[in-house]
Structures are given as structure tokens and as C-alpha cells.
Amino acid sequence: MKDWVVGKVVNLKHWNEYLFTLIINASIKHFIAGQFTKLGMIIDGKRVFRAYSYVNSPDDSNLEFYLINVKNGKLSSCLHSLKIGEEIMVRERASGFFVLDSIPDCKNLWMLATGTAIGPYLSILRHSIGLNRFQNIVLVHAVRFFKDLSYLSNMFFLQKKLNNLKIQTIVSREKCSGSLMGRIPNLILEGTLESKVNISLNSQDSHVMLCGNPYMIQSTRVLLENTRGMKRNLKNSPGNITTEQYW
Known part of the structure; x- marks a missing residue:
């Protein structure tokens, strides 16, 4: 074939x-x-x-x-x-533009994922090429239950390897030590996510990558556009929100 x-x-x-x-x-x-x-x-x-x-x-x-x-x-x-x-x-050939080359230079790179969509971020972080142009990289993995944080130990391993990497987990259906409880859009709206990692999310020095549940991507993108003055990052019109949707 x-x-x-x-x-x-x-x-x-x-x-x-x-x-x-x-x-x-x-x-x-x-x-x-x-x-x-x-x-x-x-x-x-x-x-x-x-x-x-x-x-x-x-x-x-x-x-x-x-x-x-x-x-x-x-x-x-x-x-x-x-x-x-x-x-x-x-x-045989890969697809997609959810890659670091498409991300403009910025101070803070936010990698937000739900469920199995943590995958592309792990690939980027494991490869580790081009990460030193960001002062802070915030990897956020949101799941329903703690047992769904399959790659948590690997995430902590990468954090030890990469000095600019911060990790924050979110669990929506049970309270877990070290994890925030809730959903990504609400935690951004309330300021809870930024407070937890002690990094500001704004249009001046931040870029947000979104991958995962289509509802999370849509609601988070609209929230960032309406409350943080951000815009989509397109090939001919650079912005500070990059998304990946393939289902």
C-alpha cells in the first residue's frame, strides 16, 4: 500500500x-x-x-x-x-505543524494537554532541541483521575534534565496531593494555574500550545482571546496560541 x-x-x-x-x-x-x-x-x-x-x-x-x-x-x-x-x-510520512519551529520566541511557553494529548509535548521535551530559547516551559497535564497520569514519572525525569521546565498536573474528579482540581479554562480564568506555578500568562511574553479535547481547546482559546488579548498563531499571521486538533 x-x-x-x-x-x-x-x-x-x-x-x-x-x-x-x-x-x-x-x-x-x-x-x-x-x-x-x-x-x-x-x-x-x-x-x-x-x-x-x-x-x-x-x-x-x-x-x-x-x-x-x-x-x-x-x-x-x-x-x-x-x-x-x-x-x-x-x-510512512508524519503530518502536522504542532512543532517548535512554528512557535515565535517568547519568555514563557505553556504546553497545555488533556489525556493522551500529552504525547506531542513529551516528544518535543525528549528531543530537547530548541528549548533553551524559552526562560520557562510550563507543562500542564489535565486528566480525570490520578491513575490517568501515566507518564508522570517520566515528566519528573524530564524536569530534572531540563532546568527551565515546570510541571503542573490537574485532576478533575478527585483531590490529589500536588495536583490542582478542576478544568484548564476555569483554572486560568480564576488565576489559580498561574498562582500555582508562579508564572504569568499574558500576551506580552507568553505563548500557549493547546492539544487535547476539542472542547478544552475551543474554550481555552476563546478565554485567552477575550481575557488576555491573545490571538491564534497562523502561518502568515503570528500570534500566541497554537493548537493541534486531528480528530
Whole structure:
């Protein structure tokens, strides 16, 4: 099949009953940290595929994907059932502009994610190229339950490696030590998020990357536009809000 290569599952990790990580070996074209590709399988005689962000650094020999088994999801349930040694189709070329090269220079870079959308940020941070032009990088991971913070230990590892990285977790459905409780837009509106990390979020020296739930992206973008004077970062019109939506 043109533009697709066959990959093999070399490792996997089931974090809980619905979150899992696939490690795949496949001969793909080089990608840029922050980009996504498509994974596919033949299901009932038809090729079914979905877009997923790379979690691994472009320098890694294997490909890493952080996934959720969606209820009644045609592809995700099959991906969830894969075993080491089984094959999967991978799009040969990556897509997307959710990369550091598209981010203007600024003092504070905010990386806001919900759920499995933490993936592209981990790829960028693991690659670590180009991060020193930001004085502060704030990685915010919002989930429903503490058990959904699958990559928390890896995030803390990256924080030790990168002097300008700050981490803040948000859990919406239970109280957890060290985590804020609530949702990203509300915590920005109330000033709670900025107060917790002790960094200002404004249009003068901040850039916000948004990846995850479409409602979070839309509501946060509108909030930042209306209350912080920010605008979308477009190819021909630089701004301070960069978004990624591929579903």
C-alpha cells in the first residue's frame, strides 16, 4: 500500500483498563517532534486508520504511541488487543505543524494537554532541541483521575534534565496531593494555574500550545482571546496560541 509501511509491536504497556502505550518498530520517514502519523489495521476486510501523535523523540529507533481504548471504538479496541510480535500499518510520512519551529520566541511557553494529548509535548521535551530559547516551559497535564497520569514519572525525569521546565498536573474528579482540581479554562480564568506555578500568562511574553479535547481547546482559546488579548498563531499571521486538533 502506497505511503504505508508495516510495523511490528516490540513492546506495550497497559497503564490501566483503558490507557496503554504501544512501542512499534517501523521504517518510516524522519519526523519532527510534535508531529503525528496514522496507525491502521485491516478490520472486517477494510483498512481502518486514525491519527496519533508520536511520543518518542525523532532520534529514537522505535516509535511510541500513547493511546486510549475508546468505548465502541472500532480501531482502538483492536490496538488495545495487540500483542508483542504482531503487525500494524504505519503511515510512512508524519503530518502536522504542532512543532517548535512554528512557535515565535517568547519568555514563557505553556504546553497545555488533556489525556493522551500529552504525547506531542513529551516528544518535543525528549528531543530537547530548541528549548533553551524559552526562560520557562510550563507543562500542564489535565486528566480525570490520578491513575490517568501515566507518564508522570517520566515528566519528573524530564524536569530534572531540563532546568527551565515546570510541571503542573490537574485532576478533575478527585483531590490529589500536588495536583490542582478542576478544568484548564476555569483554572486560568480564576488565576489559580498561574498562582500555582508562579508564572504569568499574558500576551506580552507568553505563548500557549493547546492539544487535547476539542472542547478544552475551543474554550481555552476563546478565554485567552477575550481575557488576555491573545490571538491564534497562523502561518502568515503570528500570534500566541497554537493548537493541534486531528480528530
